[in-house]
Amino acid sequence: EPEVTQTPSHQVTQMGQEVILRCVPISNHLYFYWYRQILGQKVEFLVSFYNNEISEKSEIFDDQFSVERPDGSNFTLKIRSTKLEDSAMYFCASTGGIFTDTQYFGPGTRLTVL
């Protein structure tokens, strides 16, 4: 069964450093998303992406964040200068297969900012 994959599973970085989180959505999907979950809190929407541009972004998704689909398979989230409060699980999701509007999530990347 097709699935969303994410790498790395765990990323540790120093405050102020740039990080890139990678996702491979399900192959025939067209809509892509990033969510995050701070430990013990709700899953929060960050951004949606379609046709090579951002469709919607939350207030969390400020100028420090960017997304890109550099090729036909990868979807990345970049944080330019990480802050302590960026420590969270980051989940990628995709949807838009022919028969479904269901969003399918990846296993997540745990980002720890020291």
Added chain:
Amino acid sequence: DAKTTQPTSMDCAEGRAANLPCNHSTISGNEYVYWYRQIHSQGPQYIIHGLKNNETNEMASLIITEDRKSSTLILPHATLRDTAVYYCIVRDTRMNRDDKIIFGKGTRLHILP
């Protein structure tokens, strides 16, 4: 904010049916009811969704009341691996395939051995 109300937590004995309720009294005619679960900080896992009729798949059954103001997710024979947080979500997916999911706090289901 999430448009649904769920109990904070529930217990269920292993092997028994787990019935998870959800209230969505403000649901509109075009909105579907979706259920996801999250096992210990893993990515949310899609379970099932429905509009009006009851639905069943290999994981669960979804019972939606006639007025659509509430629903129940049924795990017919709960196992320890079903211990998770279960999210009931209302979504209008007619045309907006890029619409975000708004997660609430969900129900923390404990399956007891």
